[in-house]
Amino acid sequence: xxxxxxxxxxxxxxxxxxxxxxxxxxxxxxxxxxxxxxxxxxxxxxxxxxxxxxxxxxxxxxxxxxxxxxxxxxxxxxxxxxxxxxxxxxxxxxxxxxxxxxxxxxxxxxxxxxxxxxxxxxxxxxxxxxxxxxxxxxxxxxxxxxxxxxxxxxxxxxxxxxxxxxxxxxxxxxxxxxxxxxxxxxxxxxxxxxxxxxxxxxxxxxxxxxxxxxxxxxxxxxxxxxxxxxxxxxxxxxxxxxxxxxxxxxxxxxxxxxxxxxxxxxxxxxxxxxxxxxxxxxxxxxxxxxxxxxxxxxxxxxxxxxxxxxxxxxxxxxxxxxxxxxxxxxxxxxxx
Amino acid sequence: xxxxxxxxxxxxxxxxxxxxxxxxxxxxxxxxxxxxxxxxxxxxxxxxxxxxxxxxxxxxxxxxxxxxxxxxxxxxxxxxxxxxxxxxxxxxxxxxxxxxxxxxxxxxxxxxxxxxxxxxxxxxxxxxxxxxxxxxxxxxxxxxxxxxxxxxxxxxxxxxxxxxxxxxxxxxxxxxxxxxxxxxxxxxxxxxxxxxxxxxxxxxxxxxxxxxxxxxxxxxxxxxxxxxxxxxxxxxxxxxxxxxxxxxxxxxxxxxxxxxxxxxxxxxxxxxxxxxxxxxxxxxxxxxxxxxxxxxxxxxxxxxxxxxxxxxxxxxxxxxxxxxxxxxxxxxxxxxxxxxxxxxxxxxxxxxxxxxxxxxxxxxxxxxxxxxxxxxxxxxxxxxxxxxxxxxxxxxxxxxxxxxxxxxxxxxxxxxxxxxxxxxxxxxxxxxxxxxxxxxxxxxxxxxxxxxxxxx
Numbered sequence: 001x002x003x004x005x006x007x008x009x010x011x012x013x014x015x016x017x018x019x020x021x022x023x024x025x026x027x028x029x030x031x032x033x034x035x036x037x038x039x040x041x042x043x044x045x046x047x048x049x050x051x052x053x054x055x056x057x058x059x060x061x062x063x064x065x066x067x068x069x070x071x072x073x074x075x076x077x078x079x080x081x082x083x084x085x086x087x088x089x090x091x092x093x094x095x096x097x098x099x100x101x102x103x104x105x106x107x108x109x110x111x112x113x114x115x116x117x118x119x120x121x122x123x124x125x126x127x128x129x130x131x132x133x134x135x136x137x138x139x140x141x142x143x144x145x146x147x148x149x150x151x152x153x154x155x156x157x158x159x160x161x162x163x164x165x166x167x168x169x170x171x172x173x174x175x176x177x178x179x180x181x182x183x184x185x186x187x188x189x190x191x192x193x194x195x196x197x198x199x200x201x202x203x204x205x206x207x208x209x210x211x212x213x214x215x216x217x218x219x220x221x222x223x224x225x226x227x228x229x230x231x232x233x234x235x236x237x238x239x240x241x242x243x244x245x246x247x248x249x250x251x252x253x254x255x256x257x258x259x260x261x262x263x264x265x266x267x268x269x270x271x272x273x274x275x276x277x278x279x280x281x282x283x284x285x286x287x288x289x290x291x292x293x294x295x296x297x298x299x300x301x302x303x304x305x306x307x308x309x310x311x312x313x314x315x316x317x318x319x320x321x322x323x324x325x326x327x328x329x330x331x332x333x334x335x336x
Numbered sequence: 337x338x339x340x341x342x343x344x345x346x347x348x349x350x351x352x353x354x355x356x357x358x359x360x361x362x363x364x365x366x367x368x369x370x371x372x373x374x375x376x377x378x379x380x381x382x383x384x385x386x387x388x389x390x391x392x393x394x395x396x397x398x399x400x401x402x403x404x405x406x407x408x409x410x411x412x413x414x415x416x417x418x419x420x421x422x423x424x425x426x427x428x429x430x431x432x433x434x435x436x437x438x439x440x441x442x443x444x445x446x447x448x449x450x451x452x453x454x455x456x457x458x459x460x461x462x463x464x465x466x467x468x469x470x471x472x473x474x475x476x477x478x479x480x481x482x483x484x485x486x487x488x489x490x491x492x493x494x495x496x497x498x499x500x501x502x503x504x505x506x507x508x509x510x511x512x513x514x515x516x517x518x519x520x521x522x523x524x525x526x527x528x529x530x531x532x533x534x535x536x537x538x539x540x541x542x543x544x545x546x547x548x549x550x551x552x553x554x555x556x557x558x559x560x561x562x563x564x565x566x567x568x569x570x571x572x573x574x575x576x577x578x579x580x581x582x583x584x585x586x587x588x589x590x591x592x593x594x595x596x597x598x599x600x601x602x603x604x605x606x607x608x609x610x611x612x613x614x615x616x617x618x619x620x621x622x623x624x625x626x627x628x629x630x631x632x633x634x635x636x637x638x639x640x641x642x643x644x645x646x647x648x649x650x651x652x653x654x655x656x657x658x659x660x661x662x663x664x665x666x667x668x669x670x671x672x673x674x675x676x677x678x679x680x681x682x683x684x685x686x687x688x689x690x691x692x693x694x695x696x697x698x699x700x701x702x703x704x705x706x707x708x709x710x711x712x713x714x715x716x717x718x719x720x721x722x723x724x725x726x727x728x729x730x731x732x733x734x735x736x737x738x739x740x741x742x743x744x745x746x747x748x749x750x751x752x753x754x755x756x757x758x759x760x761x762x763x764x765x766x767x768x769x770x771x772x773x774x775x776x777x778x779x780x781x782x783x784x785x786x787x788x789x790x791x792x
Contacts, residue, residue, distance in 0.1 A: 102778060109525070115777060118773065119777060130764070253533075312541060317538065320534070325455060
């Protein structure tokens, strides 16, 4: 019984949150990695682009709520995803047309692209703050919990309970669906293959008749879908605040590099690696151990490896270690 | 002289802008902006050495700035004897553990460098080291943080003059740069950018959360100053006499004595704050000029030519027998040290150390915009960039407000769009900076004052 309780504690406080957070990071990391693989630069506007898409979801959710529209037990925000994605893709293509395409045609070095993306980052931040403001916003409605701790305790008779928030389930399910569709697209369809060919060797791809403009456009479209969905899921699970999204860029980058930048599957797993590392290293294991060992041995201290203040620092340290030992990432990415 | 025409024009425009602020807003604001411009200029000199001379991208600026600020606290604050008594021993033990760790890792690397299990050995050393540190440090840290937590709760500094800390700040930053350089300099440019950004984030989060070191987010206030305090000035007779003499024209026009006293008092208060700011301006200007002379000399020395050769063609420079790894590390350390110096200057200027305000993400990028806008590889350009961008950053909100009012004059005050725009005027600074960066990158990629190579 105690053993089961210990497992439940771990599941409730580490594994479920880590899976949720990991899914959100994974979507962002695939976004970074796709841009890196096809357009060949590190996009510093990542966090703000995610925030840009989410902003439209938030606004439309508020509008729908004021009109009395709802999605039953599911959050209304899910209804707004197509609109948000549309706005996001429109903005991205606009930015690409007026900013990035110039440097792509000139074949500028990646550093220049990165600096340009910093400029895009500033502009996007300004637009977001001017439209919606910098404050914290919650837009979750519908049923909050799928499973409450007390219900679980009654059902099983254990002394520990599992709380499953609806946002956690939604995040994990939607991420799995979106990512599987994306991998199917990349690996099985003709367009996906042409994208991979373009990413592997641009010149050869051009020779075999692949239209670079189309590849670039499709990349932005896929990236826009991923970024918007990732942003909306994060906002539903926590809350929407532009500055937090901006800061989320760092763990997302860490996930993409740890997984091997340019490798979508690596980025997907990288998201989970980062999330699990962050949560496992900063979780206080006192309760868990107390269930496992006899009473006399129960620990006094919190048994926390690092204080939760260092949550971000953990993911960056992992990144540094990966860069030191295996610079191409855990799952072989592009050459460094 | 003709070569310098654009430099002179650009700097004159900048000077006029600051004078305009002084005339239209107030001299105190103008001097505050000027001081921060000078500090930004030091930072951009540092970033320019790395990016302009050697093509190294360093997004870790805030990490070095924070270390520079930390140096001010550690050097100039008086030591907290009580804290040292209760927890000093544990922390010194900790230091020994760290030194031991470093040496054992070096030993492993030297003797088992080729061995299969090298990495596992190093990991084992680090894990045991961290556990040892946790065990020895925890009681000490707890004891230190409980010593009068509202005022101290940290070890304090060495109680030395604050100007000395500027040098120490540079050395701290140089030390960090050495470690970062060893880890990350082999990476491709954009990876290096991300790696340095993340390492800076780690450094800032350590400074934020280790309260025994510098009170963390509880801030250290009332730091020493290399300039006199306003209160002292307001009571010292020579200063009052000076103010009286300067303003004798206005004062003599006032007939009643009590009114005259009131006006004089107000003038002394204003003048004292301006005097203090002028002292800082003088100090910062000295630093900027010294750095400018040194960096100019370096840029046109054989060393500078070597750096440019490495930047423009690494393989060719390597074939000529230049040690690229070593030179990159050196220039990374030099640039970071200057950024650390700027960090120390900034904290001295503010008089307080607020780790919570070091947001690596935002301010790092602003410094980079300064370098790119001003002119990469040209020190005059970098300094100008520091001035222009900081000026825009501060004055963007008033300018935006003015423009919004101008374009929406036909709308009534109650119009929702107008009210919303006026409310969000501060955020136009991001827009202005972003657009400035994009425009410069597109139409003048070398910056306002481009790099100039003197051919001999």
